[in-house]
Amino acid sequence: MMKKLLAKTYIWILLVLLYVPIIFIGVFSFTEAKTLGNWTGFSMELYKNIFSGSVGGGTSLMAAIKNTLVIAVIAAAVSTILGTVSAIGIFNMRGRKKNTIQFLNNIPMINPDVITGVSLFLLFVFLHFSQGYLTVILAHITFCTPYVVLSVMPKLGQMNPNIYEAALDLGATPAQALRKVLVPQLRPGMVSGFILAFTMSLDDFAVTFFTRGTIGLETLSTYIYADARKGGLTPELRPLMTLIFTIILILLIVMNVRQGRSKDGQKPIIPVK
Amino acid sequence: MSDNNIIIDIEHLSKSFGDHQVLKDISLYIRKGEFVTLLGPSGCGKTTLLRMIAGFLQPDEGKIMMEWDSKGGKSEFLDVAKIPPHERPLNTVFQRYALFPHLDVYDNIAFGLKLKGVPKDEIDVRVRKVLKLVSMSDYEDRDVNSLSGGQQQRVAIARSIVNRPKVLLLDEPLAALDLKMRQDMQIELKEMHQKLGITFIYVTHDQAEALTLSDTIVVMNEGRIQQIGTPIDIYNEPVNSFVADFIGESNILNGTMIEDRKVRFLGHDFDCVDEGFGENVPVDVVIRPEDIYIMNKTEGAQFTGTVKSCTFKGVHYEMYVNTDSGNEIQIQDYNAFETGSTVGLIIRPDDIQVMRKERVENTVDCTVVDETHIEMLGEEFECKPVSGIAPGAPAKAHISFSKIDLMDHEEEGTASGEVWFILYKGDHYHLTVKTESGEFVYVDTQDIWDKGDLVGIRILPEDITVTEGDEQTK
Numbered sequence: 001m002m003k004k005l006l007a008k009t010y011i012w013i014l015l016v017l018l019y020v021p022i023i024f025i026g027v028f029s030f031t032e033a034k035t036l037g038n039w040t041g042f043s044m045e046l047y048k049n050i051f052s053g054s055v056g057g058g059t060s061l062m063a064a065i066k067n068t069l070v071i072a073v074i075a076a077a078v079s080t081i082l083g084t085v086s087a088i089g090i091f092n093m094r095g096r097k098k099n100t101i102q103f104l105n106n107i108p109m110i111n112p113d114v115i116t117g118v119s120l121f122l123l124f125v126f127l128h129f130s131q132g133y134l135t136v137i138l139a140h141i142t143f144c145t146p147y148v149v150l151s152v153m154p155k156l157g158q159m160n161p162n163i164y165e166a167a168l169d170l171g172a173t174p175a176q177a178l179r180k181v182l183v184p185q186l187r188p189g190m191v192s193g194f195i196l197a198f199t200m201s202l203d204d205f206a207v208t209f210f211t212r213g214t215i216g217l218e219t220l221s222t223y224i225y226a227d228a229r230k231g232g233l234t235p236e237l238r239p240l241m242t243l244i245f246t247i248i249l250i251l252l253i254v255m256n257v258r259q260g261r262s263k264d265g266q267k268p269i270i271p272v273k
Numbered sequence: 274m275s276d277n278n279i280i281i282d283i284e285h286l287s288k289s290f291g292d293h294q295v296l297k298d299i300s301l302y303i304r305k306g307e308f309v310t311l312l313g314p315s316g317c318g319k320t321t322l323l324r325m326i327a328g329f330l331q332p333d334e335g336k337i338m339m340e341w342d343s344k345g346g347k348s349e350f351l352d353v354a355k356i357p358p359h360e361r362p363l364n365t366v367f368q369r370y371a372l373f374p375h376l377d378v379y380d381n382i383a384f385g386l387k388l389k390g391v392p393k394d395e396i397d398v399r400v401r402k403v404l405k406l407v408s409m410s411d412y413e414d415r416d417v418n419s420l421s422g423g424q425q426q427r428v429a430i431a432r433s434i435v436n437r438p439k440v441l442l443l444d445e446p447l448a449a450l451d452l453k454m455r456q457d458m459q460i461e462l463k464e465m466h467q468k469l470g471i472t473f474i475y476v477t478h479d480q481a482e483a484l485t486l487s488d489t490i491v492v493m494n495e496g497r498i499q500q501i502g503t504p505i506d507i508y509n510e511p512v513n514s515f516v517a518d519f520i521g522e523s524n525i526l527n528g529t530m531i532e533d534r535k536v537r538f539l540g541h542d543f544d545c546v547d548e549g550f551g552e553n554v555p556v557d558v559v560i561r562p563e564d565i566y567i568m569n570k571t572e573g574a575q576f577t578g579t580v581k582s583c584t585f586k587g588v589h590y591e592m593y594v595n596t597d598s599g600n601e602i603q604i605q606d607y608n609a610f611e612t613g614s615t616v617g618l619i620i621r622p623d624d625i626q627v628m629r630k631e632r633v634e635n636t637v638d639c640t641v642v643d644e645t646h647i648e649m650l651g652e653e654f655e656c657k658p659v660s661g662i663a664p665g666a667p668a669k670a671h672i673s674f675s676k677i678d679l680m681d682h683e684e685e686g687t688a689s690g691e692v693w694f695i696l697y698k699g700d701h702y703h704l705t706v707k708t709e710s711g712e713f714v715y716v717d718t719q720d721i722w723d724k725g726d727l728v729g730i731r732i733l734p735e736d737i738t739v740t741e742g743d744e745q746t747k
Contacts, residue, residue, distance in 0.1 A: 162371035165329055168358045169365045170385035170436065177359075180384075184375040 022245055029239035036233070046239045061236060064223035068202060071133075071219060075140035076197035083148025083197075084190055088182065089157040090149065105146045116143055117210035126209060131213025138244065139211040140201045147200060148193030155189035188258065195251050202244070220244075280439060280472050281307045281326065282350070286335035288321055295321050297496045299335070303440075303489075308466050308473045310483040313493035314519070319476045322493075323442050326474065327365050328358030340439065363440040363446070364433035368448055370425045372417045378404075378428050379413040385436040403431040406465065418647040421455045430465070447482065459485055480520045484508065493517050508561075509639040513628055514703075517559040518696055521575075524565075524602045524700045528558040528627070536627055539699070540598030541576045543620060547627040557628045564624035567616050574617025578602070580610045594618070600699035635672040635714050639739065642663065647739055650688040650730070651710035656737035667742040674703065674717035676736035679728040686729025690714070692722045706730065 025036075029047070033040040090101050108116065120139045124131055138272060163185065167177035183190075184194050205221035212222065220240075279302045281354060286299040295318045303309050311319040324330045326337060331354065339353045342362070353361060364385070372381050386396045404410050407427040417425060425444055427481055433441055446462075447455045463486055466473050477483055483490050484504045492499040492507060492515075500512045511517035514525050528538030530550040538545055538558045561602055571577050578594040581601070592604045594616065639649035641662045646655055649670050662668050683689035693713065694705035704716045706728065714730065722728070 160369055160374075161373050162367040162369060163373065165327075165358070166365070166367060166371040166373070167384070168329075169327060170432070171359050171388045172384075173359055176388065181373055184373075 025238050025241045026245070029242045032235070034232075034235055036238070046236050049236050052238055061223060061234070061240070063067045064218040064220050065240075067133075067217060068219040068221075071137055071140060071208075072198050072201040074137050075144055075201045076142075076194050078137075078181065079141045079144035079148050079188055080194045083193055084183075084186060085146070085150050087149045087152035087156060087186075087189075091153065105149050108143055108146050109150075113143075113176045113204065113206035114210075117207040120207065121210040126241055131211060132215045132217055135211045135213065136208055136219075139207050140204065143207060144197035144200050147196045148190070151193040151196060152189040155186045159185050191258070192255055195255055197249065199248055202248075278304045281340070281474075281545075282336075282338040283322075283326075284336045284338065286322070286325065286332050286337065288318075288325065288330065288333050295496050295684040296325075296332075299496075299498060301491060301498065303472060303474065305340075306470050306472055308475065308486060309462075310475045310477060310487040310490045311493060312477060312480060312483040312490050312519075313499075314566055315478055317493040318496040319478075319493050320444060323365075323474065323476050326440075327363065327442055328353065328356065328361050344539060352375055357738045360535065362438055363442060364436050364438040365442040365444065366426075366429050366433050366446045368445045370422075370429040370431070370449075372425055373431055374418055376417070377413070378409070378415050378417060378420075381417060381428055382432045382435050386420045389436075399435055400431075403435045406434070406466055406468070407431045407461075422450050423458065426450065426458065430462075434465075434469060435470065438471060440474060443473060443475045445478070448477070448479075455482070462486060484520070492519065494519075503558065510626055511559060513631055514557050514559070514696055515694075517557075517626070517628070522562050522603060522605070524560045524562065524699060525696055526558045526560070526600065526602075528556050530556045532628060534622075536625065539576060539596050539600055539602075543575065543625060544622045545625040545627055546623050547625075550627065550629065555630050555633050557630055559626040559628065560602075560620055560624060562603040563589070565602065565604045566604050566618065566619040566621075567594070567604050567608075567610060568619075569593070569597070569610070569614070569616060571615060571617040573619075575619050577615055577617055580612050580614050580616060583609050583612055585609070595686065596699075601697075602699055617745045632715065634674065635677070637670045637671075637672065637712065637714065638742075639668050641668050641739065645734070647737070648715070650690075650708045650712055652688040654732060654737060655734040656739055657735055662739065662741055668739050669742055671738045671740065672714075672716050672732055672736055676732060677714060677716045678731040678733075679704075679706070679716060679718060679720065679722065680731055683727050683729045686731045688730045690728060690730055692724055692726040693724065695724055 028036055028039070030042050030044065031039050032043045032045050053184075069114060086105075090098060090105070117139070120142065121131075124135050129135055134205065163181055164177055167181040172180060203221065204219075205225065207226070208219050209222055212219075218226070224233070224237060227237065281303040283299060283301045283303075286296055287294065288296040299322060306553055313319050321330060325332055336352045337354065338350050339361070340348050341351050341353075342348050373384065374488045376384070382400045382403060383396050386399060391399075393517055400413070401410070404413060407430055409427050409431065410426065412420070412424070412428075417428060420428065426449075430446070443462075447458050450458060459482060462473075466486075475483075475486060484507075487504055489501065489571040490504055490507050491501050494515050500507055500516045502510075507516065507520055511523075512519060517523045517525055526538045528536050530536050530547070530553070531542065532552050533548040533550075536545045536547070536556065536558060540553075568574065573614060576597055578596040580594045581595050583590055586605075589605045589607055590609045592606065592610060594602055594604055596602060596618070604618075636647045639647040639654075641659055641664050642653060643648055643664055644660075646653055647659070647668065647670055648654075654670075656670065659668075678686075679692075680686045688708055688710070690708035692704055693707040696703040696705075696718075701717050701719055702722070704718060704722060706714050706716055708714060708730065
């Protein structure tokens with residue numbers, strides 16, 4: 001009995017420690033006070049300010065949000081396609097070659113972002129790539145693709161290996177078999193991969209910081225970083241962070257519900273950094 | 274082609290995966306409308322052969338010729354090696370159904386027709402027709418995952434035959450079903466074959482299924498065709514001990530062909546119908562358990578025996594009888610005979626199937642090391658003194674089946690191997706052992722081994738006779 005109580009208390013302390021800071025920001029996004037911690041009465045003013053575009057210095061906050069979303073959508077879409085094709089290729093390999101490639105696929109995921117960022121920066125300089133939008137997108141595709149591979153692979157494993165051959169046998173060309181049979185089978189994995197890639201791209205700072213060049217491209221993370229360095233966080237960031245947290249939370253719930261519904265009883269994928 | 278009824282002609286087909294040769298020089302032709310079964314134990318190459326006909330695998334050597342409708346409406350014969358599977362006029366029913374889980378029953382069946390651009394109303398008619406044929410008429414909107422194994426297999430068959438292929442390939446389609454369902458489906462498949470008139474090529478490891486369904490059975494083992502024939506031919510006149518053992522129950526015994534129409538086995542001389550073996554030639558004799566007449570009196574019997582066990586099997590009794598020559602034989606009869614009783618036994622001449630022995634001793638390639646040593650099976654063996662063969666020269670080692678000792682532990686033998694195939698010969702076991710070097714040796718033994726046992730191989734020096742290489746190759 002005592003043991004059970006202790007275990008319960010422990011988990012609650014853990015949860016409180018984890019979520020109090022986020023709830024704190026959430027609560028204080030509904031007040032106008034300049035410094036965090038002062039409550040000057042309930043107000044939706046900060047939320048209004050974000051969407052009216054009247055925040056920030058040189059680059060507006062709205063522009064940073066727009067950049068972040070554009071980059072995240074393009075990077076997630078491209079890495080979903082690349083990752084799916086790669087997963088099919090890797091799945092059909094045999095023995096040693098397969099293990100090697102799978103190992104190589106895992107390295108970028110455990111590699112610290114700073115190192116990925118700096119190495120990409122050096123590569124772009126070496127190739128005389130002018131850095132900006134394109135390089136940031138390329139960089140994001142690079143670190144997102146392995147996650148898609150990882151979420152599509154188990155779907156391939158669950159698939160009846162004869163399905164692709166059955167499609168060919170019934171007169172489908174290899175391209176038709178891919179489109180009409182393989183992709184519908186892999187779709188849940190591809191959607192998970194896309195959402196994973198999207199969230200990875202959304203909150204990336206290190207890689208973006210090193211590959212955005214000097215044209216003044218700001219994403220949310222670099223904007224917040226610059227803002228904090230200028231002295232104190234802009235109050236409008238509080239509602240913004242609350243919004244982002246809520247959106248990500250919803251995406252996660254959607255993903256887990258989808259996984260839960262699929263009959264194969266596969267474990268839900270939770271993005272871990 | 275001399276016979277224009279032929280639809281597929283396979284010539285000298287070989288295939289290897291890495292070092293392992295799975296098909297060795299396969300030649301066979303298939304007639305239009307025939308129900309052909311490729312039968313053999315797992316790993317015999319039958320599925321590989323089917324996948325090559327379907328186009329999923331390319332042969333290393335040899336040709337697959339297929340009847341082909343050219344544009345002008347004429348049919349011709351051509352080598353399909355370079356033609357991808359989706360252009361071949363045949364369809365496959367896979368072992369694990371391979372239905373498309375994201376499509377319902379109707380769309381699964383319509384898949385091939387939609388790709389060909391068949392008009393919608395025609396698709397409708399054809400899908401309904403095949404659904405009726407496989408007795409699944411009310412299931413068109415069902416999710417394929419909600420169907421039982423047998424129903425899924427019906428949909429898989431419907432999905433193939435709706436395209437009206439010239440040849441239907443079936444890869445162990447009933448293997449995943451339970452016995453009762455399998456027997457029902459066998460009858461339905463046979464009816465379907467008669468109704469449709471399509472050529473069926475059917476792969477199975479189940480000999481009873483092959484005997485039930487086929488017009489022609491192709492028995493395969495170790496990548497080679499052992500025998501091609503009708504079920505009756507294969508059952509009654511197996512060409513070698515592998516086929517005899519694999520198809521049905523059988524007593525396989527060592528015998529000697531004394532002269533034409535006279536064979537000696539079980540210590541007695543029997544009249545038989547076989548001729549042309551020569552005189553005093555060692556042979557294998559096959560007698561089916563149901564072909565031995567058993568009776569309570571010993572007068573008038575060809576030989577006698579003592580009943581060792583008697584088991585009721587539903588329709589018949591299965592008995593093991595020790596003969597007066599000390600062999601054990603299996604007998605099936607509608608009457609039971611008491612255990613321990615003495616019985617008289619008769620075998621009719623035309624129930625005796627005589628087969629030439631594939632080999633009478635082990636003949637192994639070796640290299641002479643010195644006067645008393647040779648290298649064979651990847652190891653060095655001591656042997657009878659060799660004369661007249663220079664060290665380093667290739668030679669043949671001759672070892673009698675009964676002079677090879679098998680050891681429990683691999684380390685105890687000079688060489689080691691795995692028990693590959695077991696044949697009971699009435700008073701001893703005839704084992705095929707695959708050595709570590711990949712060669713086969715044949716061993717006669719009284720000891721009981723299981724398939725897959727790892728054994729040490731020991732041969733006494735005086736039992737190894739070495740002769741010159743060329744002399745024995747004929």
